[in-house]
Amino acid sequence: GQNIDQPTEMTATEGAIVQINCTYQTSGFNGLFWYQQHAGEAPTFLSYNVLDGLEEKGRFSSFLSRSKGYSYLLLKELQMKDSASYLCAVRSFPVPGGSGAGSYQLTFGKGTKLSVIP
Amino acid sequence: EAQVTQNPRYLITVTGKKLTVTCSQNMNHEYMSWYRQDPGLGLRQIYYSMNVEVTDKGDVPEGYKVSRKEKRNFPLILESPSPNQTSLYFCASSLRGNSNQPQHFGDGTRLSIL
Numbered sequence: 001g002q003n004i005d006q007p008t009e010m011t012a013t014e015g016a017i018v019q020i021n022c023t024y025q026t027s028g029f030n031g032l033f034w035y036q037q038h039a040g041e042a043p044t045f046l047s048y049n050v051l052d053g054l055e056e057k058g059r060f061s062s063f064l065s066r067s068k069g070y071s072y073l074l075l076k077e078l079q080m081k082d083s084a085s086y087l088c089a090v091r092s093f094p095v096p097g098g099s100g101a102g103s104y105q106l107t108f109g110k111g112t113k114l115s116v117i118p
Numbered sequence: 119e120a121q122v123t124q125n126p127r128y129l130i131t132v133t134g135k136k137l138t139v140t141c142s143q144n145m146n147h148e149y150m151s152w153y154r155q156d157p158g159l160g161l162r163q164i165y166y167s168m169n170v171e172v173t174d175k176g177d178v179p180e181g182y183k184v185s186r187k188e189k190r191n192f193p194l195i196l197e198s199p200s201p202n203q204t205s206l207y208f209c210a211s212s213l214r215g216n217s218n219q220p221q222h223f224g225d226g227t228r229l230s231i232l
Contacts, residue, residue: 030216031218033220033221035220041225041226042208042223042224042225042226043161043208043223044223045220045221045222048218048220050218087160087161089161091216093216104149104166104168104215104216105163105166105174105176105177106151106163106166106221107163107177108153108160108161108162108163109160110158110159110160111160111161
């Protein structure tokens, strides 16, 4: 099975920088995604890492260390609209007992609720 | 407009009455998936499909069925719904199961089983 851990809640100040950590344990690691989800809405894609290192996309960056089973999402210049839940998701393959080669499963962490305060 | 469409958006029904939640995507995606989201438990995968006629169990498949007869549609079937299936359900699709392309999510279906 897979185990993904994220902090449940975080609070940060508008304009600041916040780092949301994600640790995972899985066999057959094949990529890690970060999603943003505002209350009552569908998740939306933020970033993807499959190799070690930092991926930067505007105010958002994501880092991966496969050997440590660790990722973080870095949000800079926080804005009030960044208040949302942030979901870490790990893709793994092949799935035992699955349909066979190419059978991939995506497992989400429970999410980190970020509150941005003035 | 590229989208994933779920229907219905909201449903209140009673225990044991079979129901189907439809999901359709217009992006010619091979991979489709169903999730349920519950407070404190996050998003959990129910079933997924790598392509037409290929489906696999996710983490919480009990009480659910799916089919993938056409590429664009991936309905979720609850043969005999029970109150513990009350939840928010999301359908999602991506180009392929093993690509770096993200999953696109539908707007969600809120099911209440009384």
